[in-house]
Amino acid sequence: MKIFHYLKYFLFHFIGLAALAGITIGGPAVSYMVLAVLVIYILGDALAGDDTSTPEFNHPQILTFQLWLALPLLSAIMFASVWSVCDSDVLGYGALVQQLTGIDVLTARENTAIWHHFSAFIGSGLMIGLIGTITAHELTHRTWDPISMLIGRWLLAFSFDTIFSIEHVYGHHRYVSSKDDPATAPRGRNVYFHILASTVKGNISAWKIEKKRLQRKGYAVFGPRNAVIRGHLMSVLLVAIAYAMGGLVAAGYFLACMLWGKALLEIVNYMEHYGMVRNPETPVQPRHSWNTNKRISSWAMFNLTRHSHHHAQGEVPYQDLKPYPEAPMMISGYLTTIVIAMIPPLWHKLMIPKVLEWDAKYASDEELELIREANANSGIKAFEESVITDNALQAKTA
Known part of the structure; x- marks a missing residue:
């Protein structure tokens, strides 16, 4: 059974290969893949x-x-995805596939309907998020390993988000679940606003962190050592490759996939810490992250699901993360919760009781005071009229 624990993480690669096949074959196959x-x-x-x-x-x-x-794997998927909207057979990819499999993918590409191209866009963004960002999240935490860091940053370049390797590691993990963290969504915030707000504030935070690092080492802020500038240029290079493959249509399509992949990250940020509060001067505890131990999400996402332990000890490799079944739990697995988060009325219906339960069960005395302010500013009646904080405070101080 020991070998199974290694093999189970290949579910991630199987899903990626299935996406590659579906996008390459085109037509209904790509929609079936999604x-x-x-x-x-x-x-x-x-x-x-x-x-x-x-x-x-x-x-x-x-x-x-x-x-x-x-x-x-992600490079192959995105090459096939961009190829699917090109007029020419870039690098003879279609001819090679037909030679190896007997499937006429060039004719299939010509006959692919617009809604199947939309499916390819949805599927490609999902792969950028699931294969790119999730893996990069693990790799860029390994600051002691230059190979992992390099691979992680290139994976992030597919979503114009190499700043994640800066802001997430040195900003988010310090300020998580506090008002100072761009990635933590306060109570009442709409997920679509959070995508924009977290993206803008995250880039600003990363720039400040990198500027401070460069100044401390005596380097020029606007220079080749600036990881923010270098990272965005990596993404620009990928867009340029897409342009070389198929002109403005291919570049625009690829850019849209990149932004959809970036939006997925911010949706995940939204649901991982929504509504939680913390004084950033106090230690991060497992209770400051929404956790889940759903089996398929855990295997296919390298235990990103065990987020409570990850934030309590960010340097721990994914395979050594503990499940913390006593931690506050998400609605379900990751993709299920992503879908629910994208439907705000359903999200608030399901999450308001969970947040109020967090107040009563997990909040410290100091955090109960922060909860009062968060509830008052939420714009949601159930939070504004909540008496759980009052009862909990009385119980804790009795």
Whole structure:
């Protein structure tokens, strides 16, 4: 059974290869691929239950290599995706596929309807988020490993988000669940506003962090050592490659996929810490993140689901994260919760009781005072009229 614990993380790669096949074949196949991804994650999490196992891994280098494989896999997926909207057979890709499989993908591409191209856009953005950002999240925490850092930043370049390797590691992890954290959504915030607000404030935060680092080391802020500038140029280079493949249509399509992938990250940020409060001068505890142990999400997302332990100890590799079943729990697995977050009325209906439960069950004395302010500013009647904080404060101080 020990080998199974290594193999289970290849579910991630299987999903990526399925996406590559669907996008390449085109037509209805790409729409079926997107539907299959949704079914695997959403229905799989609903039926497969939780994974709270904590096996020991004697060969962690295998797990690291699995992470590194994300870069060639995502590169292939996005090449095929951009190729699918090009007029020419870039690098003879279609001819090669037909030679190897007998499938006439060039004719299929010509006959692909617009709604199937839209499915390719949705699926490509999902792959940027699931294969690119999630893997990069793990790799860019490994600040001691230059290879992992390089691969992680290139994965982030596919969503114009290399600043994540700066702001997330050195900003978000310090200020998480506080008003000073751009990625933490306050009570009452709409997810679509959060995508914009967190993106803008996150870039500003990353610039300030990088500027301070450069000045401390005596380097010019506007120079080749600036990781923010270099990172955005990496993304520009990828757009330029798309332009070389198929002109403005290909570049515009790829840029749209990149921005959709970036939006997915901010939706995940939204749901991972929504409504929580913390004094940034106090230690981060497992209770300051929404957690989930859903089996399929855990296997296909390198234990990103075990977010409570990750924030309590950000340097711990994904395979060693503990499930913390006593931590505050998300609505369901990640993709299910993403879909719910994109429907604000449903999100608030399901999350308001969870946030109020967090107030009563997890908040410290100091945080109860922060909750009063958060509720008053939420614009949501259920929070504004909440008496849980009053009762909880009386119980804690009695």
